[in-house]
Amino acid sequence: MSQNAEEPPALTLVSRPAEGPADGPDDNERRFVDLVGEHRPALLAYAIRLTRGDVGRAEDIVQETFVRAWLRIDRLTPEQGSVGSWLRRVAYNLAVDGHRMRQVRPPEVELQQHDVPMRQDGGDGTEQIVVGMVIRDMLTSIWPEHRAVVEEVYLRDRTVAEAASVLGIPVGTVKSRLFYALRTLRGTAAESGLRAS
Structure with a gap:
């Protein structure tokens, strides 16, 4: 088969000129490792x-x-x-810059044990916060009419009659909405892997 004009020319490898050492990645890495080994203790x-x-x-x-x-x-x-002088100069500049930054920034103060509020049961309240967030998310998954009934009865601690009066609906409607809301919330809790305590 004869070579035509559309075929690419054969690739040939060109080597580096021999005048001077090649400074490839391996050479730089070796020099850096040597530099660290030589200067780190004194620095x-x-x-x-x-x-x-x-x-x-x-x-x-x-x-x-x-x-x-x-x-x-x-x-x-x-x-x-x-090289040693250059390293010391850089270290000096970094130390001075760090000192100046700490002077500008307000001092950090560690919390003392008595500054951290503790609950009677020894917990820090994290679990209650997480449960509250989960419940809030669950409440957004039910109908607004059902959510209003749950909020009045369980979150505002009202009786069914008081909730009916506040919401302007019959007591029977409050009971019915409460029943369906709780059934939906239990299903959502079960799907989420939560259990009633």
Whole structure:
């Protein structure tokens, strides 16, 4: 079969010129690992002094310094200047910036044990909040007329006669709507996996 003009030309691989080492991802990673191994202990000690002994903040500063070093790894060479000096300068700037930000931001205050309201049963009320949210969602799933009856009788603690008077409907209608509302709510609760206590 002869080659015609519509066929693409054969691909040929072109190698890099041999003048100088290739700076590929593997080379950068190796240089970065070497840089961290060589400079991390001294940089951490320096950062601990900058933060007056706060090791956690010092670790954060060192980590951010090395993130910035990674972004410039191709330019961090002894030929460009002292790598250690550059790392210390970045760490110093990060520490100063962090200090300034803490001065501007209001201080964080931890809650003391006596500041947290406790219930008599030892709970924190979370369960009641969740149950309230579930019930509110369930109430929106029933007809508005039924919901009004449930709210009057169960949420406002009114008798059937009082609910009838407030809603302006007969007592029998209140009983009927209450019956159907509760039946629907029980079905919804069962589908949701809730159980009556």
